[in-house]
Amino acid sequence: MSPKKIPQRMCLGCKQMKPKKELIRVVRAPDGSIFIDLTGKKSGRGAYFCRDPKCFDKALKEDRLSKALDCSIDKDTIERLKEEVIESEAL
Structure with a gap:
């Protein structure tokens, strides 16, 4: 039996491939809302x-997040996401 494959995703900040469970996912929902x-x-x-x-700051600075989500992101949403990233780091 072969070992179970672990899904890998790339961090938009440091551009390293890491296991999906170690990363934070930001989503643009079908209704246009953006959340963690x-x-x-x-x-x-x-x-x-x-x-x-x-990594989050670097991706924002180089506009990688808006390109990955295929939409523009306003400053209020960016601030809310930053707070959520900081909170999730504490978990």
Whole structure:
């Protein structure tokens, strides 16, 4: 029997492939709302980050998040997501 395959995703900040469960998923839902999905199972277009807030900041600075989610993101949403990333790092 072969070992079970672990899904890998790329962090938008540091551009490293890591196991999906180690990353935070940001989702753009079909209705256009953007939020953090800690379960990793909600429907919508997703982008992944390390739990390090530096990776999140780097991806925002280089506009990688809006490109990955295929939409523009307003400043209020960015601030809310930053707070959620910091909170999830504490978990």
